[in-house]
Amino acid sequence: MGAAVRKLAQPQNPSKIKSKKEKSSKEVNFVTLLITFAVGVIIWFIGAPAGLDPKAWHLFAIFVATIVGLIIKPMPMGGVAILSITAVVLTGTLELQDALSGFQNTTIWLIVIAFFISRGFIKTGLGNRVAYMFVKKFGKKTLGLSYSLLISDLILAPAMPSNTARGGGIIFPIIRSLSETFGSRVEDGTERKIGSFLTKVAFQGNMITSAMFLTAMAANPLAATLAGDAGVKITWTGWAIAALVPGIVSLIVVPYFIYKVYPPEIKETPAAAEIATKKLQEMGTLSKSEWSMIAVFLLILGLWIFGESIGINATTTALIGLSVLLLASVLTWNDIKKEEGAWDTLVWFAALVMMASFLNTLGMIPWFSDMMSGAVSGLSWIWALGALALIYFYSHYFFASSTAHVSAMYAAFLAVAMAAGAPPMLTALILGFFGNLFGCITHYGSGPAPVFFGSGYVSQNKWWSIGFAISLIHIIIWAVIGGIWWKILGLW
Secondary structure, three states, X not given: OHHHHHHHHOOOOHHHHHHHHHHHHOOOOHHHHHHHHHHHHHHHHHOOOOOOOHHHHHHHHHHHHHHHHHHHOXXXXXXXXXXXXXXXHHOOOOOHHHHOHHHHOHHHHHHHHHHHHHHHHHHHOHHHHHHHHHHHHHOOEHHHHHHHHHHHHHHHHHHOOOHHHHHHHHHHHHHHHHHHHOOOOOOOOOHHHOHHHHHHHHHHHHHHHHHHOOOOOOHHHHHHHHHHHOOOOOOHHHHHHHHHHHHHHHHHHHXXXXXXXXXXXXXXXXXXXXXXXXXXXXXXXXXXXXHHHHHHHHHXXXXXXXXXXXXXXXXXXXXXXXXXXXXXXXXXXXXXXHOHHHHHHHHHHHHHHHHHHHHHHOOHHHHHHHHHHHHHOOOOHHHHHHHHHHHHHHHHHXXXXXXHHHHHHHHHHHHHHHHOOOOHHHHHHHHHHHHHHHHHOOOOOOOHHHHHHOOOOOOHHHHHHHHHHHHHHXXXXXXXXXXXXXXXXXXX
């Protein structure tokens, strides 16, 4: 007792106190923050080009600084967004109500509510159950096992806008468990047995499923909003139908390609089906909350497809689904409050949409479009669109975030392609699809990439070389097969 009292009475170690303080301030890197600020200041004082509203140029300076901040990350994305909104108001570039207008955007709320709904898949265990069901059915061979994981991802994709949560939170843990069961570990040099193959396939498949639905990745609704500002209305159904055929072809071809160029040592996996069977037995029969989750999933999927015809838009559909989950106690308000990714998305999404919208309103995007149209003048729209799409795709090597890339380049490239005569809807969708597919090339260019690459199952050299080869496959599939499909749909 006396010893305990003496221990409590002892003053805390000053170094430990300092350590705690340092830890709490690590969220902000003032060196990179200064770089971000400097970029904005330099552009600001260069001065607006002739014929452009100075306010448009000032907003552009803040916008570029924001994109730089999203790339070099001096602080979390939400923090960068708050600083940007504050800068817009304090500099008099926009009025306060205009600076906060992004929070009224219905597309932003669609993606935020979809985050909440996706929490239900994880909380109820339905996401894992779906994955294990497909592993049980198709997992007797390694190639079949990889396809079963991609089918699981595909089924979950429409209602899970966080591809990081989908890939990293549901699919990757299953891959890790299966790999270790088959004795495939990074620590002892046995990663090539099966772990490397499954890791690479699951990641690449995640990029494809993210491109197939408007609600499968957080930046997709941003692209749709930017397209809307340019007069192109992309619906949930329109996006899904356009992506259906090239998306399925990519899901079939890419795993087989990886199987050939980066083959697993273990080709037969009968134990995988047994593992999945055991896991399903442990989970038991479908719980009441899982049945509720299935019902809500079917409800929102149906309304996303057919709701527009009866006057129910996509965001209202998401609200209906969330309300049912709350009423059925599948989700609680505490679950909603704890969904940090959704609230974080609301803040940075609102800031980016606000700035992108006013860059168009103030004339920055039309001015840039007129200036750049000269660069592709004389080219047919097909060649112009092809060149712009390739630049858009491979410039992703310079981005550590799909959202940052879409925010920085989507609206401008869409405007230039349309000025060259490219069909508006076709152009908007191609750039939207590429806004996911370009994540295939690096280990840092999308949210799920660090999760899968960080496991150590695939070396950086292999990740980049295979990723580049897959990028060529994507471009061929989506340009040729996609082009034929889009011709049938009347998009060009």
